[in-house]
Amino acid sequence: MTSQTERPSVRAAPIDHQRIVGGLQGALQTKDQAVAIGQELAPQVDRIYLVGCGAPNRVMLTLEYWMAHAHTSFEVKRYFPAEFMTVTPRLDERTLVVLGSKSGTTPETVQAAEFLKDKPCLTLAVTGTEQAPLARASQRSLLMGETEQAHTGMFIVLQALIGSLLQARDGWPLLEPLLRSLDALPGVLVESAELNDRRAEQDARTYEHDRILYHLAGGPMFATAYVFGVCMLMEMQWMHSIPIEAAEWFHGPFEILDAQTPVVLLLGEDPSRPLVERALTFCQKYSARLMVYDTLDYPMTGVDPAIRPIVGPFVLQAALNRFAEHLSERHGHHLDTRRYMWVTEY
Numbered sequence: 001m002t003s004q005t006e007r008p009s010v011r012a013a014p015i016d017h018q019r020i021v022g023g024l025q026g027a028l029q030t031k032d033q034a035v036a037i038g039q040e041l042a043p044q045v046d047r048i049y050l051v052g053c054g055a056p057n058r059v060m061l062t063l064e065y066w067m068a069h070a071h072t073s074f075e076v077k078r079y080f081p082a083e084f085m086t087v088t089p090r091l092d093e094r095t096l097v098v099l100g101s102k103s104g105t106t107p108e109t110v111q112a113a114e115f116l117k118d119k120p121c122l123t124l125a126v127t128g129t130e131q132a133p134l135a136r137a138s139q140r141s142l143l144m145g146e147t148e149q150a151h152t153g154m155f156i157v158l159q160a161l162i163g164s165l166l167q168a169r170d171g172w173p174l175l176e177p178l179l180r181s182l183d184a185l186p187g188v189l190v191e192s193a194e195l196n197d198r199r200a201e202q203d204a205r206t207y208e209h210d211r212i213l214y215h216l217a218g219g220p221m222f223a224t225a226y227v228f229g230v231c232m233l234m235e236m237q238w239m240h241s242i243p244i245e246a247a248e249w250f251h252g253p254f255e256i257l258d259a260q261t262p263v264v265l266l267l268g269e270d271p272s273r274p275l276v277e278r279a280l281t282f283c284q285k286y287s288a289r290l291m292v293y294d295t296l297d298y299p300m301t302g303v304d305p306a307i308r309p310i311v312g313p314f315v316l317q318a319a320l321n322r323f324a325e326h327l328s329e330r331h332g333h334h335l336d337t338r339r340y341m342w343v344t345e346y
């Protein structure tokens with residue numbers, strides 16, 4: 001670790017209201033098209049495969065969770081693109097394959113779309129622009145535009161699509177409050193980042209020298225444990241940072257906990273909350289080095305109460321982004337620095 005005087009000048013990016021809200025306008029406009037495609041495809045499709053790497057795959061995890069919870073009559077399965085091509089699941093004319101990639105250039109995701117070209121199924125890409133290789137290789141696309149906010153943008157578009165499919169096919173009653181709440185989400189991200197900034201800075205000071213962090217979450221909130229733990233701290237800070245499902249905590253992982261072990265616990269308002277609360281009670285007994293982030297602490301202005309559990313993972317993500325920004329400043333390690341990804345052959 002470099003000392004204060006030698007530390008390279010990396011600064012936590014300020015919270016830029018216009019960049020966040022402006023960066024999500026493309027996704028908000030496209031969500032109406034996503035709803036229309038959902039209504040059109042609902043009677044034509046029986047199986048939905050959700051295919052993406054990294055963060056898009058975890059956005060899809062939240063969709064898969066809510067579709068199971070709604071007792072959907074669709075068969076739904078989520079895949080990593082590389083695995084999707086080796087498993088080659090059933091693909092027929094009543095199969096919809098949704099491929100998500102923020103950049104639209106991730107090789108495995110583009111290869112999966114190419115692989116599907118001579119199959120009878122429907123393909124739908126969710127990505128930035130129509131020039132993206134993924135959009136070119138897919139039959140249809142939902143586009144978010146060029147944006148730094150593609151993570152939440154992908155959620156907005158995919159959740160609108162899935163909400164519409166669920167309403168048309170299974171009579172899901174929450175589409176209208178969902179769409180209203182998605183309109184409010186960009187402002188909520190700014191609100192949540194601002195609300196957490198001071199605490200995030202304090203947490204970054206407290207945990208600056210820790211190189212190992214565990215993240216505990218359940219249900220759809222596991223997406224946030226993964227994106228924060230792996231995409232942000234492992235990939236962007238080179239920390240040993242491990243997300244664990246709360247439902248699995250008592251089946252091995254809890255043996256690692258001692259009084260020095262830092263754990264980030266993420267609590268949402270979805271049905272998995274009691275699983276995380278049980279893990280929290282245990283952690284409080286054996287360690288004082290816990291960071292508890294709870295969506296109940298966030299007002300989510302403009303979000304319908306019934307939709308809070310659905311958007312909760314993205315609200316905590318916005319709050320935790322501040323923690324990553326402040327850690328990057330204290331580590332002198334910019335969030336864009338990679339040693340292998342996009343730099344070497346792999």
Ligand SMILES: N[C@@H]1[C@@H](O)[C@H](O)[C@@H](COP(=O)(O)O)O[C@@H]1O
Pocket residue numbers: 053054055056100101102103104105106109231232235
């Ligand atoms: N942290 C994310 C990864 O999770 C993701 O795999 C990669 C490619 O993502 P995409 O296919 O959305 O462009 O981008 C970032 O590095």
